[in-house]
Amino acid sequence: MKDKFLKHLEGLGLQPAGDKLLLAVSGGLDSMVMLHLFQACGFSVGVAHVNFQLRGAESEGDEQFVDNWCAVHNIPFFVQRFQTNNYAMERKLSIQMAARELRYAWFDELLKKEGFRYVATAHHLNDSLETVLINLARGTGIEGMVGIPVKSGSRIRPLLFATKSEIENYAAEEGIAWREDSSNLTDDYQRNFIRHQIIPALKKVNPALDDTFKETVSKIRGELALLQHDLAEWKKEYWVQDGEIIRINKNGLSPEEGVARLWHSIKPLGFSYTHCEDILRALHGQSGKQFLTTTHKLVVDRDFLVITPGKDIPEDVVIEPKQERAVLGSYEMRIRTTHDLNPSADPGIALLDADKLKFPLIWRKWKAGDYFFPFGMAHRKKISDFLVDSKISLGEKDSVTVLESGDEIVWIVGHRIDNRYKLTPETGNALSLSIHPYLSQ
Numbered sequence: 001m002k003d004k005f006l007k008h009l010e011g012l013g014l015q016p017a018g019d020k021l022l023l024a025v026s027g028g029l030d031s032m033v034m035l036h037l038f039q040a041c042g043f044s045v046g047v048a049h050v051n052f053q054l055r056g057a058e059s060e061g062d063e064q065f066v067d068n069w070c071a072v073h074n075i076p077f078f079v080q081r082f083q084t085n086n087y088a089m090e091r092k093l094s095i096q097m098a099a100r101e102l103r104y105a106w107f108d109e110l111l112k113k114e115g116f117r118y119v120a121t122a123h124h125l126n127d128s129l130e131t132v133l134i135n136l137a138r139g140t141g142i143e144g145m146v147g148i149p150v151k152s153g154s155r156i157r158p159l160l161f162a163t164k165s166e167i168e169n170y171a172a173e174e175g176i177a178w179r180e181d182s183s184n185l186t187d188d189y190q191r192n193f194i195r196h197q198i199i200p201a202l203k204k205v206n207p208a209l210d211d212t213f214k215e216t217v218s219k220i221r222g223e224l225a226l227l228q229h230d231l232a233e234w235k236k237e238y239w240v241q242d243g244e245i246i247r248i249n250k251n252g253l254s255p256e257e258g259v260a261r262l263w264h265s266i267k268p269l270g271f272s273y274t275h276c277e278d279i280l281r282a283l284h285g286q287s288g289k290q291f292l293t294t295t296h297k298l299v300v301d302r303d304f305l306v307i308t309p310g311k312d313i314p315e316d317v318v319i320e321p322k323q324e325r326a327v328l329g330s331y332e333m334r335i336r337t338t339h340d341l342n343p344s345a346d347p348g349i350a351l352l353d354a355d356k357l358k359f360p361l362i363w364r365k366w367k368a369g370d371y372f373f374p375f376g377m378a379h380r381k382k383i384s385d386f387l388v389d390s391k392i393s394l395g396e397k398d399s400v401t402v403l404e405s406g407d408e409i410v411w412i413v414g415h416r417i418d419n420r421y422k423l424t425p426e427t428g429n430a431l432s433l434s435i436h437p438y439l440s441q
Helices: 002-011 029-040 057-072 084-091 095-114 125-138 164-174 190-205 209-238 258-269 273-281 383-389
Strands: 021-024 045-051 077-081 118-120 239-242 245-249 290-292 296-300 304-309 316-319 325-328 331-338 349-353 361-365 401-405 408-412 430-437
Touching: 002 029, 021 029, 021 095, 029 045, 029 164, 045 057, 045 095, 057 077, 077 095, 084 095, 095 118, 125 190, 125 209, 190 209, 209 239, 209 245, 209 258, 258 273, 258 304, 273 290, 273 296, 316 325, 325 361, 349 408, 383 408
Parallel strands: 021 045, 021 118, 045 077
Antiparallel strands: 239 245, 245 304, 290 296, 296 304, 316 361, 325 331, 331 430, 349 430, 361 401, 401 408
């Protein structure tokens, strides 16, 4: 067991003389075996114990047990108590989710405060199998079939190589004392039901389930790596991102693979597999069909799927004389007077005749009925028509803004200035305006 443990840790880049580790120890079998292994292998560790105050005297006994063990073995001990029921009720969470949020937030605090590099939890191979079965029951993609990751951020799982029976055998051989959590003995929780009912039934079909699961996970991890490589190559050809706007070329979405490619690409934006099926069905229909998540909007346009942030843009931003910057939604406008009267070819920069402007200027979202005199033209044009003629996609139209002086639009921001406010040989002072992504501090 120790040899397997050290080999597993080598894969994580850990050596006994290396990093300082924080161990999450409940006092149960798995965490006490993990603690024993780290100590026996000469690692420098501290122990973090969370008392969720859910099981009365039993919780108090767990805390005292771990505290005593650490005192005898001269290991730094950290403990935190939480009113877990109250936290769950206030935030409308399940007890399990509330406990997870509380413990990991505290672990992160300890890592920074005490100088630990990683926090180690005692998840093992059977825990990973249970996670896969839960994901399968809920409906999952290939990522949900690889179980619990060995490492994620500052969290490591040093027992993930071991089965429950191997852990039990090691505890018996080494005479390791531990505490039983009575809640693990019931089928009240979903995971316990899978542990006590589903997995034993599966082992009747395949007694070597633990070994075949380990092999299957290894295969799936390899296939997932291939999928991610393939997806990255596909995105190079068909995916274009400009700031917060994403365009996906319809030509990259074949009937055979389109749903899978689309889902793996846009699910981080909140789109479900069902969303993607519906999007593919609408792919060659009338332009303009929209699909929404809580954070983003996807519009089926002529040649592209256009994804934009779904957050509301503030209505009006007032720009006063001598103001040097303004922020609207996710963009910042920088403002300065200049004597350089050479117009820029960059549509994100506007040079306007300052003597013709009336302050305050108003920066706002465009609306139906707005019109201006496009640069180079002597007659007015509706902004809606200008956007169509400029082949601005339906998704992009919602993010177009204008700058207004008095009751006149002087700039379709990032696109075209108004001809009436262009620089002329008579211009004495120019106002330079440039648009940039807003990077909040």
